[in-house]
Amino acid sequence: MKIKLVAYGIAKDILQSNSLDYELVGQKSIGELKSQLSGEFAEFDKLQSLRFAVGEEYQSDDYLLNENEEVVIIPPVSGG
Amino acid sequence: MIDIQIKETALSTQECEQTVADDAAGGTVIFIGTVRNQTKGKKVVRLDFESFVPMAKKEMLKIAQEVEKRWGALHVAIHHRVGSLDIGELPVIIAVATPHRKAAFEACEYAIDTLKKTVPIWKKEVFEDGEVWVAAHP
Numbered sequence: 001m002k003i004k005l006v007a008y009g010i011a012k013d014i015l016q017s018n019s020l021d022y023e024l025v026g027q028k029s030i031g032e033l034k035s036q037l038s039g040e041f042a043e044f045d046k047l048q049s050l051r052f053a054v055g056e057e058y059q060s061d062d063y064l065l066n067e068n069e070e071v072v073i074i075p076p077v078s079g080g
Numbered sequence: 081m082i083d084i085q086i087k088e089t090a091l092s093t094q095e096c097e098q099t100v101a102d103d104a105a106g107g108t109v110i111f112i113g114t115v116r117n118q119t120k121g122k123k124v125v126r127l128d129f130e131s132f133v134p135m136a137k138k139e140m141l142k143i144a145q146e147v148e149k150r151w152g153a154l155h156v157a158i159h160h161r162v163g164s165l166d167i168g169e170l171p172v173i174i175a176v177a178t179p180h181r182k183a184a185f186e187a188c189e190y191a192i193d194t195l196k197k198t199v200p201i202w203k204k205e206v207f208e209d210g211e212v213w214v215a216a217h218p
Binding site (some may be wrong): 048075 | 217
């Protein structure tokens with residue numbers, strides 16, 4: 001299943017892109033996406049935290065993704 | 081009244097103060113975040129901020145609404161800057177006006193603490209010999 005990943009901050013550096021089409025294999029949850037990304041890009045595992053947003057809201061690991069959905073990778077925030 | 085802004089231009093403390101001004105407010109607390117010249121003794125050249133703006137505004141609004149609800153704030157202004165900031169410039173200003181001062185202090189502290197945890201804004205420290213995304217690693 002294809003989804004669209006959007007990345008900010010250090011996630012953008014890790015993916016070397018701020019947006020890319022991504023093929024999700026097997027399960028379709030945010031949790032699965034997280035494991036697949038960490039397997040592919042070891043740097044994600046080293047982060048303090050890794051969250052994901054869909055529809056401009058944080059989503060939990062059990063959130064099920066839809067075909068072509070846009071998922072924003074939220075690495076540790078550091079505003080202020 | 082709630083005023084949420086993410087701007088690419090300089091923030092104004094005076095503007096925030098005026099935005100929350102109210103004759104019914106006995107106290108106004110304004111938190112001003114400033115770009116420091118060093119981190120752990122290492123000289124900082126500048127800070128680069130980026131944001132997922134629509135979501136950041138939503139999360140900032142949630143904070144302001146909580147401040148209204150929990151501390152009875154009359155007005156809340158949260159302004160955040162993005163882009164490249166030099167030493168001494170202001171990345172963030174939070175102004176909270178409440179009927180009594182204690183609530184304003186508490187609410188303002190809650191607002192900046194929560195902003196640092198939930199609002200999708202990222203800062204990169206640029207040193208003379210490299211750069212680091214702040215708080216990215218444990």
